[in-house]
Amino acid sequence: VQLQASGGGLVQPGGSLRLSCAASGFTLDYYAIGWFRQAPGKEREGVSCISSSSSDGSTYVVDSVKGRFTVSRDNAKNTVYLQMNSLVPEDTAVYYCATDLVPGSGCPPIRDYSYWGQGTLVTVSS
Numbered sequence: 001v002q003l004q005a006s007g008g009g010l011v012q013p014g015g016s017l018r019l020s021c022a023a024s025g026f027t028l029d030y031y032a033i034g035w036f037r038q039a040p041g042k043e044r045e046g047v048s049c050i051s052s053s054s055s056d057g058s059t060y061v062v063d064s065v066k067g068r069f070t071v072s073r074d075n076a077k078n079t080v081y082l083q084m085n086s087l088v089p090e091d092t093a094v095y096y097c098a099t100d101l102v103p104g105s106g107c108p109p110i111r112d113y114s115y116w117g118q119g120t121l122v123t124v125s126s
Contacts (some may be wrong), residue, residue, distance in 0.1 A: 001025040003117030005097045010123045011087055019082040019120060021097030028073065029053045032105045033080040034113055035071060037093035037122075047095070048082060049107035060107050065091070087124045094119035 007019040021033060032051045038044040048061045048071040059071050070083045080097065098113040 001101065001115055003097050003099065003115060005095060005117045005120040008095060008120030008122045010125065012126050013088055013124055015087050015124070016083070016085045017087065017122060019084065019095055019097075019122075021080040021082070021117060023078050026101070027075075028078050028080055028099075029075045030103045031099045031101055032107050033071075033073070034098050034107065034110075035080075035082045036096045036098060036110075036113075037091075038096070038119070039090075039093040042093075044096070044110075046110050050080060051106040052104050054104040055106045058106070084122070087122075089124045092122060092124050094121050096120075 002024045004022045011017055030052055034049040035047040036044050037047050048069055050059045050071045050073055061069050068086045072081050096116055096119040098116040100108045100112045101115050
């Protein structure tokens with residue numbers, strides 16, 4: 001079971017990035033997938049989540065990114081995406097994807113995420 005986040009980079013304020021979370025060894029569609037970020041000197045925080053398709057497939061984004069970030073799933077590619085628009089310097093962080101690997105689950109509390117991918121760095125700067 002592996003998750004790999006990718007798509008980070010350097011972007012100017014107001015720009016966009018799309019992060020990908022690719023899975024190997026399991027089918028993403030069956031599980032809730034969360035996106036998290038950790039900025040330098042700060043605790044890891046939850047950013048977004050998409051519940052399993054067999055739950056209700058609902059999505060969640062934290063208030064600080066609402067209206068700017070969107071989470072989606074491409075089952076054919078076994079990948080979950082985080083589309084990030086209107087980026088601001090405060091979005092600078094290492095972004096991670098994770099799952100609780102519980103089939104059919106809705107979005108769980110942060111403490112229940114047990115499988116984490118390596119992060120991808122997003123830097124928003126002019």
